[in-house]
Amino acid sequence: MFFKRIGSVTLSAITLAFLIFTLTGCGSSSQGKLVEGKLNVVTSFYPLYFLAQQIGGSGTNVINMIPAGVEPHDWSPKSRDLDTAARAQLFLYNGAGLEGWVNDFLEGLPSETKLVTVEASKDIPKLAGNPEEEEGHEEGHNNDDSHEGHVDPHTWVSPKSMLIMAKTVLESFQAVDPAHKSDYDANYAELHAKLAELDRSYEKALSAAPNKAIVTTHRAFGYLARDYGLTQVAIMGLSPDAEPKAQDLLRIAKYVKDNGIKYIFFEELVSDELANTLAREADVSTLVLNPVEGLTPEQEKKGEDYFSLMRANLQNLVQALQ
Incomplete structure (x- = not known):
């Protein structure tokens, strides 16, 4: 085995750790079911599921496509996920490149579907850059990169971004189901207060x-x-x-x-x-x-x-x- 030491760091130890690095979870499908008489909302991953539940309240049925314990970067939808979404009223996805499957997924929807699709991160100023394709990137080189065509999709990790996304989700609920606008407003107000407090704490x-x-x-x-x-x-x-x-x-x-x-x-x-x-x-x-x-x-x-x-x-x- 080839060993090389730079400073006090052993190359072989780190290389070995890289070789055995593995992801958890792969390929599972959502288990949620549509509910007649309620607004059915399908979300692409947990943060949007959380926002939809908080804003929708008891009058909505929210189905998260990715099961608990599955890493979203390593997941792709199955035919039954497409069928569920096609019969729902609203589909929320993050966008910004997180769901690499989303374009094909939306193109696969049947022509008769009435599903409304919303990119929840659309109003967030994006961080550009794709460090996977960089050569020799410097420490801390993630905040103002400009690699054309690539953006950082992890918007929700900042409470400030979640405040923006919550407003987008609210507007999508009200557009699809205007009869319950006041309910969504009340739920959103409570959620907004909690997110604003979290932002202040940070x-x-x-x-x-x-x-x-x-x-x-x-x-x-x-x-x-x-x-x-x-x-x-x-x-x-x-x-x-x-x-x-x-x-x-x-x-x-x-x-x-x-x-x-x-x-x-x-x-x-x-x-x-x-x-x-x-x-x-x-x-x-x-x-x-x-x-x-x-x-x-x-x-x-x-x-x-x-x-x-x-x-x-x-x-x-x-x-x-x-």
Whole structure:
């Protein structure tokens, strides 16, 4: 086996961690059923499912296409998902390239469908750039990149973006079902107040943090970094199954040591092996930073939601940035 040491980081150890890195979950299909007499809403992944449930209330039936525990970057719809959506009234998807399957999916809808489709992230100023295709990108090079034709899809990870997306979801409900406009308004007002409070908590806590750099396994926190004055350094790119180069892993480990980083963040729906390997090499610890792309079955059983996961994220961010 070829061994090479740069600084105090062993190339073979990190390469081995990369080789055994795997994603969890693949290929499952949604289990929701349409309900006659209610507004049926199909969502592409958890954050939109959460917004739709909160705004729709008891008068709507919301079906999330991606089951608990499945990473959305690794999922594609089945024929029964297309059939369910075709018979619903509203389909909400994130857009910005998250759902690579969405164009073919929409083209596959039958001509007689009355489904209204809405891109929930349409009003959010996008972060451009595709680090998977970069050569020699620098640390923190995610917030103002301009790689034509590519955008960062992870809008919902910032409470500021979720406020914008919630308004888009509200308007889509009211357009499809104007008879219940007042109900949706009331539900939205309650949701907006909670999201605004979460935003204020992030602003207050992160502005006071003495350090501003976070090291993550997945480049999913660009909007969070942009909106709250942080710098994100990621092991992998916009998709959690992007393949990191060995020299990038070595460079990030050196960055961790040189900049006094205390924690490397990992997420629950993908393997933590790379984060653990870098943490061992750099003699630091790991913490969860959840991109809130979906709930695990355990989180679902415990009643966790976007708010509880984002509050846990803030707690871990504050701890790491001391």
